[in-house]
Amino acid sequence: EVQLVESGGGLVQPGGSLRLSCAASGFVFSGYSMNWVRQAPGKGLEWVSYISSSSSTIYYADSVKGRFTISRDNAKNSLYLQMNSLRADDTAVYYCARAYFWSGRTTFDYWGQGTLVTVSS
Amino acid sequence: DIQMTQSPSSLSASVGDRVTITCRASQSISGHLSWYQQKPGKAPKLLIYTASNLQSGVPSRFSGSGSGTDFTLTISSLQPEDFATYYCQQSYSTPYTFGQGTKLEIK
Numbered sequence A: 001e002v003q004l005v006e007s008g009g010g011l012v013q014p015g016g017s018l019r020l021s022c023a024a025s026g027f028v029f030s031g032y033s034m035n036w037v038r039q040a041p042g043k044g045l046e047w048v049s050y051i052s053s054s055s056s057t058i059y060y061a062d063s064v065k066g067r068f069t070i071s072r073d074n075a076k077n078s079l080y081l082q083m084n085s086l087r088a089d090d091t092a093v094y095y096c097a098r099a100y101f102w103s104g105r106t107t108f109d110y111w112g113q114g115t116l117v118t119v120s121s
Numbered sequence B: 001d002i003q004m005t006q007s008p009s010s011l012s013a014s015v016g017d018r019v020t021i022t023c024r025a026s027q028s029i030s031g032h033l034s035w036y037q038q039k040p041g042k043a044p045k046l047l048i049y050t051a052s053n054l055q056s057g058v059p060s061r062f063s064g065s066g067s068g069t070d071f072t073l074t075i076s077s078l079q080p081e082d083f084a085t086y087y088c089q090q091s092y093s094t095p096y097t098f099g100q101g102t103k104l105e106i107k
Helices: none
Strands: A005-009 A010-012 A018-026 A034-039 A047-051 A059-060 A070-071 A078-083 A093-101 A105-111 A115-119 B004-005 B008-011 B019-025 B034-036 B045-049 B063-066 B070-075 B085-090 B102-104
Touching: A005 A093, A018 A034, A018 A093, A018 A115, A034 A078, A034 A105, A034 B085, A047 A070, A047 A078, A047 A093, A047 B085, A059 A070, A105 B034, A105 B045, B004 B085, B008 B019, B019 B034, B019 B085, B019 B102, B045 B063, B070 B085
Parallel strands: A010 A115, B008 B102
Antiparallel strands: A005 A018, A018 A078, A034 A047, A034 A093, A047 A059, A070 A078, A093 A105, A093 A115, B004 B019, B019 B070, B034 B045, B034 B085, B063 B070, B085 B102
16 A cells, blocks of 8 residues: 655744654655645645755755755655755645656656645744 | 645535646646645545545545646545545646635535
């Protein structure tokens, strides 16, 4: 059974840092690209970042570029999101999501339960 | 960035109704379109990928269609567990944008 379990969320002051983790199990983690997606309270979904299976390709949303860093450790079956210079509008539930590629197209087929990040003084 | 616009934003319907939600992209995205269902406090769940392919384990009352810029999600006969918020998402190019969501409520 595919499982994605996020951790590392919490309350942080504006300008602070936080590192999120996503522990993967039930599939060959090193064979899949991964994503982070966030959802502000009461709002819709916002894609944050993508990393390919070998970490050779990385993308970010403009809203986090230069502040967030996505990474992975295939030996530990883990995905990470280092978040620096946090702002109030980064407050959200952060989900990790597996990328599934089919016929040259991609979708997010499995999601974790999410971890809440609150940026407030 | 590609903008995704869903309509309606909210919808009231009854058990057994046929419901259609539309999603329009600001430029052609070919078939790079997914639909997700989200219930309160839960993670999104994949329903449809590449516009019309049903994810394994998803009931056949869900279907998707469309290509280019216009897409639809249809629920053929609403069940009580279908009341949720639905999102479309394009994966044609980054940033992988989502629609604003359609909240499906019980009439």
